[in-house]
Amino acid sequence: MTEDQVKQIVIDIINEIAPDEDTTDLKPEVNLRDQMDLDSMDFLDIVMELRKQHGIEVPEEDYPQLASLDSCGAYLTPMFNAK
Amino acid sequence: MKQHYETVIIGAGMAGLAAGIRLALAGKEVIILERHNASGGLNSFYSQDGRKFDVGLHAMTNYVPKGTKGTPLTKLLRQLRIPYEALDLCPQNSSRIHFPGCQLRFNNDFALFESEIAAAFPKQIDGFRALAEEVRTLDAFNLGAIPSSARAAVQRHITDPLLEDMLFCPVMYYGSAQEHDMDYGQFAIMFRSLFFEGFARPLDGVRVIIKLLQDKYRSLGGVRKMKCGIRQIQSQDGKASAVVLDNGSVITADTILSTAGAVETARLCTDQPADAGADNIGQLSFTETITVFDKQPADFGWDDTIIFFNTAERFRYARVEPDRLVDPTSGVICFPNNYQYGEGRQLEEGFLRVTAMANHDAWCALDEDTYRAQKTHWYDKLQQVTLGLLPEAKLKLDTHRIASDMFTPRTVRKYTGHLNGAIYGAPGKIKDGRTHLDNLFLAGTDQGFLGIVGAMLSGISMANLHVLQGG
Ligand SMILES: Cc1cc2nc3c(=O)[nH]c(=O)nc-3n(C[C@H](O)[C@H](O)[C@H](O)COP(=O)(O)OP(=O)(O)OC[C@H]3O[C@@H](n4cnc5c(N)ncnc54)[C@H](O)[C@@H]3O)c2cc1C
Numbered sequence: 253m254t255e256d257q258v259k260q261i262v263i264d265i266i267n268e269i270a271p272d273e274d275t276t277d278l279k280p281e282v283n284l285r286d287q288m289d290l291d292s293m294d295f296l297d298i299v300m301e302l303r304k305q306h307g308i309e310v311p312e313e314d315y316p317q318l319a320s321l322d323s324c325g326a327y328l329t330p331m332f333n334a335k
Numbered sequence: 336m337k338q339h340y341e342t343v344i345i346g347a348g349m350a351g352l353a354a355g356i357r358l359a360l361a362g363k364e365v366i367i368l369e370r371h372n373a374s375g376g377l378n379s380f381y382s383q384d385g386r387k388f389d390v391g392l393h394a395m396t397n398y399v400p401k402g403t404k405g406t407p408l409t410k411l412l413r414q415l416r417i418p419y420e421a422l423d424l425c426p427q428n429s430s431r432i433h434f435p436g437c438q439l440r441f442n443n444d445f446a447l448f449e450s451e452i453a454a455a456f457p458k459q460i461d462g463f464r465a466l467a468e469e470v471r472t473l474d475a476f477n478l479g480a481i482p483s484s485a486r487a488a489v490q491r492h493i494t495d496p497l498l499e500d501m502l503f504c505p506v507m508y509y510g511s512a513q514e515h516d517m518d519y520g521q522f523a524i525m526f527r528s529l530f531f532e533g534f535a536r537p538l539d540g541v542r543v544i545i546k547l548l549q550d551k552y553r554s555l556g557g558v559r560k561m562k563c564g565i566r567q568i569q570s571q572d573g574k575a576s577a578v579v580l581d582n583g584s585v586i587t588a589d590t591i592l593s594t595a596g597a598v599e600t601a602r603l604c605t606d607q608p609a610d611a612g613a614d615n616i617g618q619l620s621f622t623e624t625i626t627v628f629d630k631q632p633a634d635f636g637w638d639d640t641i642i643f644f645n646t647a648e649r650f651r652y653a654r655v656e657p658d659r660l661v662d663p664t665s666g667v668i669c670f671p672n673n674y675q676y677g678e679g680r681q682l683e684e685g686f687l688r689v690t691a692m693a694n695h696d697a698w699c700a701l702d703e704d705t706y707r708a709q710k711t712h713w714y715d716k717l718q719q720v721t722l723g724l725l726p727e728a729k730l731k732l733d734t735h736r737i738a739s740d741m742f743t744p745r746t747v748r749k750y751t752g753h754l755n756g757a758i759y760g761a762p763g764k765i766k767d768g769r770t771h772l773d774n775l776f777l778a779g780t781d782q783g784f785l786g787i788v789g790a791m792l793s794g795i796s797m798a799n800l801h802v803l804q805g806g
Binding site: 269270271272289291293294296297300303304312 | 360361362401402404405409410413414416418795796799803804
């Protein structure tokens with residue numbers, strides 16, 4: 253799986269948990285929180301869906317790795333490929 | 336019944352159902368156990384003579400239009416994955432605070448309230464604006480140098496005791512478990528939910544909200560058992576190990592979330608004395624009268640949605656003295672018909688509801704006949720107070736009244752188990768939800784947030800913090 257595919261998975265999850273947010277023009281290098289109205293409870297849901305839909309466990313101390321789409325790609329892609 | 340669950344939730348009120356949805360969304364094995372035969376807890380409904388009555392739900396606070404970012408309602412719906420439209424929230428007409436010689440109207444547009452205060456209290460308006468600005472930006476959980484007493488904090492801005500009382504009356508009635516004063520952070524949360532955000536109601540009342548929560552929970556595979564009261568929480572080495580139901584069966588759990596109240600929960604624990612938490616039992620209980628008409632309130636000339644009233648010189652928000660059953664000098668009047676339901680939509684019958692403070696012990700000490708006689712007496716008395724506050728009725732009340740009911744602190748105690756019938760629970764809130772046992776947590780009324788929206792947010796945040804994030 254490529255980093256771009258993983259980023260798309262994250263965007264799909266955001267669309268699902270926050271349907272009122274516009275995810276069409278997200279800048280991959282910018283913090284998600286600076287581009288959308290997401291709070292820590294929403295990040296908990298991203299982690300929850302990664303586990304439920306893809307069996308990926310993100311430990312709490314690694315939540316900061318999910319800050320932007322780029323960092324999500326870098327952090328999660330090896331996990332997806334190791335499955 | 337299965338004997339082990341990852342999480343047991345005590346209570347199928349707003350908090351328990353919301354917590355259940357969060358846990359079921361995460362794929363946890365969760366069961367909600369409720370003593371009563373209906374969901375909703377303090378905010379439920381019942382049928383009498385084929386007519387459905389709401390308990391609670393004058394107004395759902397925290398109303399904002401769809402998509403209003405960063406507000407409690409928007410966050411709550413997102414966390415529960417419930418679409419905004421499903422709540423059928425219809426905004427209020429307008430409401431008022433009615434004190435001797437002074438009235439302040441407000442609606443879901445803060446500008447109205449501000450202009451009313453500017454007109455009635457020209458010398459106070461700058462102070463009021465400063466207060467509003469402070470409340471808008473305040474971090475309710477970190478007050479810094481600001482006094483934690485809301486009275487003291489508000490007096491820094493408002494010097495007229497009449498205006499001070501008029502601001503406290505609605506805020507306390509809709510969200511204070513404490514007598515006389517409240518925590519300033521809690522004041523700020525309530526002030527925002529009433530005046531910056533606002534009031535709304537689904538046409539079909541609280542049923543809509545309960546059904547939505549129940550259906551969502553069920554669709555996610557959550558288990559709910561009614562008429563399953565919990566009699567005991569057993570523990571071992573500082574950890575809750577099992578709950579014992581009224582029928583004697585035992586269920587074990589990794590985590591227990593209780594919405595039964597702080598003291599009520601402590602007293603379920605076998606390692607606690609029967610009188611645990613005696614100094615933190617709520618003192619405030621209420622009575623409510625419900626009157627049904629074959630006409631709309633507007634036909635009588637009554638257009639308000641909610642009226643918070645006080646007829647005494649100073650507003651007193653405190654336990655009713657034990658030698659009295661009801662304190663009729665202040666309260667809340669609600670017309671559920673007076674919401675903007677949209678073209679062609681309206682409740683078929685007219686409703687008038689009046690809430691006032693009442694003494695729990697006094698009501699519970701009455702024998703059955705006296706209880707019924709006192710209900711009639713106080714129904715009439717509250718009706719009389721109400722008529723004194725409303726514009727003169729264009730129709731004769733007695734001709735158009737087709738039903739009435741009244742509930743007392745005894746009713747609240749019986750159906751929700753809250754000690755003293757204290758609707759807002761214990762005065763000392765447990766903000767982190769922790770108890771003396773490692774894996775037993777509180778949610779709902781006694782965790783801190785009050786009201787329908789507050790209880791749901793509490794259920795969500797405690798489920799997130801203690802189960803999903805692993806404590
Ligand atoms: C008359 C009235 C009017 C109100 N009006 C409004 C309003 O207009 N707007 C608003 O926002 N809020 C209103 N409220 C407040 C609102 O209803 C509550 O704040 C909210 O419903 C509290 O929810 P909860 O889940 O925390 O607690 P509860 O609703 O008390 O839920 C606790 C549940 O636990 C169950 N339980 C307790 N002990 C046990 C046990 N041992 N075993 C099993 N189950 C147990 C109880 O039966 C109950 O169902 C009103 C309340 C009342 C009574």
